Amino acid sequence: MQRLNREQMARRVAQDIPEGAYVNLGIGLPTLVANFLPAEREIFLQSENGLLGMGPAPAPGAEDPDLINAGKQPVTLLPGGSFFHHADSFAMMRGGHIDICVLGAFQVSTRGDLANWHTGAPYAIPAVGGAMDLAIGAKRTFVMMELLTKTGESKLVDQCTYPITGMACVSRIYSDIAIFDIGPQGASVVEMAEGLTLDELRALTGVPLIAGAALQPG
Amino acid sequence: MQRLNREQMARRVAQDIPEGAYVNLGIGLPTLVANFLPAEREIFLQSENGLLGMGPAPAPGAEDPDLINAGKQPVTLLPGGSFFHHADSFAMMRGGHIDICVLGAFQVSTRGDLANWHTGAPYAIPAVGGAMDLAIGAKRTFVMMELLTKTGESKLVDQCTYPITGMACVSRIYSDIAIFDIGPQGASVVEMAEGLTLDELRALTGVPLIAGAALQPG
Amino acid sequence: MIDKGVPTPAAAVAGIFHGASVMIGGFGTAGMPDQLIDALIDQGAGDLTIINNNAGNGETGLAALIAAGRVRKIICSFPRQSDSHHFDARYRAGDIELELVPQGNLAARIHAAGSGLGAIFTPTGFGTLLAEGKETREIDGKNYVLEYPIHADFALIKAEAADRWGNLVYRKTARNFGPIMAMAAKCTIAQVARIAPLGGIDPETIVTPGIFVQRIVHIASAAPSAAQAA
Amino acid sequence: MIDKGVPTPAAAVAGIFHGASVMIGGFGTAGMPDQLIDALIDQGAGDLTIINNNAGNGETGLAALIAAGRVRKIICSFPRQSDSHHFDARYRAGDIELELVPQGNLAARIHAAGSGLGAIFTPTGFGTLLAEGKETREIDGKNYVLEYPIHADFALIKAEAADRWGNLVYRKTARNFGPIMAMAAKCTIAQVARIAPLGGIDPETIVTPGIFVQRIVHIASAAPSAAQAA
Numbered sequence: 099m100q101r102l103n104r105e106q107m108a109r110r111v112a113q114d115i116p117e118g119a120y121v122n123l124g125i126g127l128p129t130l131v132a133n134f135l136p137a138e139r140e141i142f143l144q145s146e147n148g149l150l151g152m153g154p155a156p157a158p159g160a161e162d163p164d165l166i167n168a169g170k171q172p173v174t175l176l177p178g179g180s181f182f183h184h185a186d187s188f189a190m191m192r193g194g195h196i197d198i199c200v201l202g203a204f205q206v207s208t209r210g211d212l213a214n215w216h217t218g219a220p221y222a223i224p225a226v227g228g229a230m231d232l233a234i235g236a237k238r239t240f241v242m243m244e245l246l247t248k249t250g251e252s253k254l255v256d257q258c259t260y261p262i263t264g265m266a267c268v269s270r271i272y273s274d275i276a277i278f279d280i281g282p283q284g285a286s287v288v289e290m291a292e293g294l295t296l297d298e299l300r301a302l303t304g305v306p307l308i309a310g311a312a313l314q315p316g
Numbered sequence: 317m318q319r320l321n322r323e324q325m326a327r328r329v330a331q332d333i334p335e336g337a338y339v340n341l342g343i344g345l346p347t348l349v350a351n352f353l354p355a356e357r358e359i360f361l362q363s364e365n366g367l368l369g370m371g372p373a374p375a376p377g378a379e380d381p382d383l384i385n386a387g388k389q390p391v392t393l394l395p396g397g398s399f400f401h402h403a404d405s406f407a408m409m410r411g412g413h414i415d416i417c418v419l420g421a422f423q424v425s426t427r428g429d430l431a432n433w434h435t436g437a438p439y440a441i442p443a444v445g446g447a448m449d450l451a452i453g454a455k456r457t458f459v460m461m462e463l464l465t466k467t468g469e470s471k472l473v474d475q476c477t478y479p480i481t482g483m484a485c486v487s488r489i490y491s492d493i494a495i496f497d498i499g500p501q502g503a504s505v506v507e508m509a510e511g512l513t514l515d516e517l518r519a520l521t522g523v524p525l526i527a528g529a530a531l532q533p534g
Numbered sequence: 535m536i537d538k539g540v541p542t543p544a545a546a547v548a549g550i551f552h553g554a555s556v557m558i559g560g561f562g563t564a565g566m567p568d569q570l571i572d573a574l575i576d577q578g579a580g581d582l583t584i585i586n587n588n589a590g591n592g593e594t595g596l597a598a599l600i601a602a603g604r605v606r607k608i609i610c611s612f613p614r615q616s617d618s619h620h621f622d623a624r625y626r627a628g629d630i631e632l633e634l635v636p637q638g639n640l641a642a643r644i645h646a647a648g649s650g651l652g653a654i655f656t657p658t659g660f661g662t663l664l665a666e667g668k669e670t671r672e673i674d675g676k677n678y679v680l681e682y683p684i685h686a687d688f689a690l691i692k693a694e695a696a697d698r699w700g701n702l703v704y705r706k707t708a709r710n711f712g713p714i715m716a717m718a719a720k721c722t723i724a725q726v727a728r729i730a731p732l733g734g735i736d737p738e739t740i741v742t743p744g745i746f747v748q749r750i751v752h753i754a755s756a757a758p759s760a761a762q763a764a
Numbered sequence: 765m766i767d768k769g770v771p772t773p774a775a776a777v778a779g780i781f782h783g784a785s786v787m788i789g790g791f792g793t794a795g796m797p798d799q800l801i802d803a804l805i806d807q808g809a810g811d812l813t814i815i816n817n818n819a820g821n822g823e824t825g826l827a828a829l830i831a832a833g834r835v836r837k838i839i840c841s842f843p844r845q846s847d848s849h850h851f852d853a854r855y856r857a858g859d860i861e862l863e864l865v866p867q868g869n870l871a872a873r874i875h876a877a878g879s880g881l882g883a884i885f886t887p888t889g890f891g892t893l894l895a896e897g898k899e900t901r902e903i904d905g906k907n908y909v910l911e912y913p914i915h916a917d918f919a920l921i922k923a924e925a926a927d928r929w930g931n932l933v934y935r936k937t938a939r940n941f942g943p944i945m946a947m948a949a950k951c952t953i954a955q956v957a958r959i960a961p962l963g964g965i966d967p968e969t970i971v972t973p974g975i976f977v978q979r980i981v982h983i984a985s986a987a988p989s990a991a992q993a994a
Contacts, residue, residue, distance in 0.1 A: 367706075739968065
C-alpha cells in the first residue's frame with residue numbers, strides 16, 4: 099500500500115478546489131493546500147481574522163505584524179483582496195458564503211460528526227477558536243487527516259469519543275490511505291491507496307464502508 | 317394664553333440639546349429643530365438612512381440625489397460626517413447609541429406610550445418606516461406636537477386610542493401650550509404658556525398632571 | 535480568470551424565475567437599481583416577492599414593476615407615499631400582499647439572513663400591532679419580539695464602483711440596504727457606475743467584499759453626475 | 765467644540781473601576797492596544813472581566829494584566845497558546861474563571877450587544893459541550909443555540925487614525941474585533957497611530973463612526989512602522 103505523504107494529501111485536496119471557490123484553510127495540515135493550488139485558477143482564500151484574497155507568505159523582512167492569518171503567521175493580500183471586521187468575517191462563514199472549508203480532525207464519524215477541538219483530557223485547558231464556526235458554516239467541509247492514529251486506531255469512527263466540534267458537518271475526508279464521501283448512507287470510498295482492497299480498508303477502519311461509484315466495476 | 321408657534325417650539329427643543337449630543341430628528345415638525353441649534357454647539361445629527369454629521373440643506377442647484385435624509389430631502393454632510401449601511405444605522409438606534417430622538421405624535425399617554433404611525437382608519441394603507449425603531453431606541457425620546465387636535469381634544473391621553481408605535485418610550489413632550497416630563501409617576505408639567513394655570517391645563521388635557529419642580533413655589 | 539461582469543442588464547437578470555424572492559436596494563430613489571428593474575420587467579418574471587424599503591415611487595423602477603403586475607407580495611417598511619399610486623391601487627384591489635416591517639427590523643432580519651442566524655430577539659415593535667401573534671420574551675428586564683431572517687433568491691442593488699471580483703463601494707446615502715441585501719441573497723446582481731481594475735479599490739475601503747456579489751453590470755448612465763444633470 | 769482626544773494613556777483609562785467588564789481588541793498581537801493595557805495596569809483597577817479573543821501572549825499586554833492579578837474572569841475563544849503561561853498558571857490554580865465561546869459566536873454576541881438585540885439563535889456549537897444547558901431550537905430544519913449579547917463597561921481598542929469626533933479607520937487585519945467592541949461598550953477608548961483633521965478621513969471609508977467612540981489617545985509608538993522596526 100502506497101500512503102500519501104502530507105504534501106501529496108495537500109496536492110490531492112487542491113485538485114478538487116475549482117476556480118472561483120471561496121475557501122477557508124484551517125490551521126495546520128490544511129494550510130499546506132495553499133501551496134498546491136494551480137496558478138491558473140483564481141481561488142479566493144478567506145482567513146477568519148478578517149481578510150479575503152489572502153496571498154502567500156511575504157518575503158523575509160517584508161512581514162507586517164498587522165497582516166496575519168488565523169494561525170497568526172504573516173501573510174500577504176492579493177490585488178482585489180479586502181479587510182473586514184470579525185462579525186462580518188464570521189457572517190461569511192456562518193451565513194454559508196464560503197464554498198469549502200478544509201479542517202484537520204482528531205476523529206470523524208461515519209455520519210459526519212467532527213471532533214477537532216478538544217481531546218477531553220481532564221488537565222487540558224480547552225480552546226476552540228473558530229473551529230465550531232468553520233465546521234458548520236461552509237457549504238462543504240473537507241477534513242484532511244491521517245486515517246490512523248500513531249497506535250493504529252482509525253480516526254474514521256462509528257461515534258466520536260472526543261468532544262465534537264460540529265454535528266453531521268463533514269462532507270468529505272482526504273486521508274493518506276483513502277478519500278471518503280460522507281452522506282446520508284454513511285461513508286463511501288471515493289479513492290484508495292494503490293494496492294489496497296476495500297476489504298483491507300474495512301479492516302483498518304472497522305466501520306461500514308460503501309464502495310463509491312469510481313470503485314465499481316465499469 | 318400665549319401659545320408657541322412651530323418655530324418657537326423648535327427653538328425651545330433646540331435649547332435643551334446639549335453640545336456633543338447624538339440626535340435623530342424625525343420627519344415633519346422635528347426637522348425644524350435643526351434650524352435652531354446654536355451654531356456654537358457641536359451636535360451630531362443622524363439620519364437613519366445612513367449618515368451621521370448631517371448638515372443643512374444644500375444651496376439650490378447643488379442637490380445630490382444620493383445625499384438625502386430620511387424624509388428624502390436633499391441634505392449635506394459636515395466635515396467629520398460618515399456614511400454607513402442600514403443595519404449599522406439601526407444598530408446605532410436600537411443599541412442605545414443615540415442620545416435624543418425627536419418625534420411627532422398623534423397621541424402620547426401619561427405613561428409614555430407613543431402613537432404616531434397609524435391612524436387605525438380601516439381604509440388607510442399602513443406605513444411604519446423607522447418610527448418604531450426610533451421610538452424605543454434612543455436614550456431619550458422627545459415628542460413635539462400641538463397639545464390639542466383641531467377639534468380641541470388633548471393628544472396627551474390616559475390611554476392611546478390610535479395603534480401605538482412604542483410602549484413607555486416618551487421621556488418628554490414639547491407642545492405649544494406646555495412641556496411635560498413623563499416618568500414613573502405619570503406626566504409632570506415642566507413649563508406652561510404664559511397666562512395659563514395648572515388647573516386650566518388639567519382642564520384642557522383631562523389627565524392627571526403633577527406640578528414639576530420649576531412650577532413649585534420657591 | 536474570474537470576471538463577474540456581464541455585458542448587459544438583460545444578461546444580469548437572466549435566470550430570475552417566476553415566483554422568486556427579489557431584494558431591491560434603495561431608499562426612495564437613492565440606490566435604486568433602475569436599469570436592473572427595467573431589465574427585469576423586460577425579462578418577464580412574475581409572481582415575485584419583493585423586499586424593499588418602499589413600494590415604488592412615481593412611474594419608474596419598482597413602481598413600474600408593480601404596474602406591470604409582476605409582484606405578488608411586498609415586504610417593506612414604508613409603502614405609502616405621495617406618489618405610490620401603483621402600489622396603492624393594487625393593494626386596495628387585493629392584488630398584492632403586504633408584509634409591513636419596521637425599518638430597523640427589516641434591516642436586522644436581512645442582516646440576520648446574511649449572517650446565518652436562525653432568529654433574533656429585537657425590541658422594536660414590542661406591544662404594537664406589528665408584533666401581534668409573534669413570540670415575545672423579557673430578557674434582562676426589557677421586552678423583545680422574536681423575528682426571523684429574510685432571505686432572497688436574488689438581490690438587485692446599485693453601487694458606485696466594482697472590480698471583476700465583485701468588490702463594491704457605494705456613493706453617499708445610496709449605500710443604504712445594498713451591503714446587507716448582498717449578504718442575504720443567493721445571487722446578488724449589482725449595477726455600478728464604474729468598473730475599477732483589480733486592486734484599484736483600496737482594500738481598506740471595500741464595503742462589500744466580492745464573496746457577496748455574483749454578477750456586476752456597468753451602467754454608465756447610472757452615474758450620479760448624470761442623475762444630477764437630469 | 766467636541767474633541768474626544770485625551771493627552772495620555774493614563775487619562776484615557778481614567779475611571780475604569782474595580783469589577784468593570786472590559787473588552788480588549790486584537791487577535792493575537794494584531795490590534796492589541798498595548799499602551800492602553802499598560803496604562804490600565806498602572807491605574808490599578810482589579811477584579812476585571814476581560815473579553816478578548818485570546819488570554820494573553822508572552823509577558824506584555826493582556827498577559828501582563830493577568831500576571832498582575834487583575835483579572836477575575838475572561839471570556840474568549842482561544843486561551844491556550846504556546847506562550848499563554850500566565851493565563852494557564854492562574855487558570856489551573858483556580859484564580860481565573862473562563863467562559864469559552866466559539867470565535868464566531870463571540871463576534872456575533874458582541875455585535876448583538878452593540879445592535880440592541882436581546883438574544884440570537886446561532887447554529888455554531890449546536891450539539892457540543894459549549895452548548896450544554898443552553899436553549900436550542902430547530903428553525904426551518906436547522907438547529908440553533910440561543911446566545912445572549914456580551915456588553916461591556918469599557919472597550920480598549922487600537923486603530924490607525926482618528927479625528928476629534930472619534931471616527932476611526934483601522935490597518936489591515938488589526939481591524940478584527942475593534943469595530944464591534946466599539947459598538948458594544950458603554951465607553952470605548954481607542955489608541956491611534958495618527959490624528960487626522962476633522963474631514964481628513966474620507967466619509968465613505970470611515971469604519972467606526974464617532975458615535976461609538978468616547979475617548980481617543982495618540983500613541984505615536986503604536987504606529988505599525990515602528991512595530992515593524994522593533
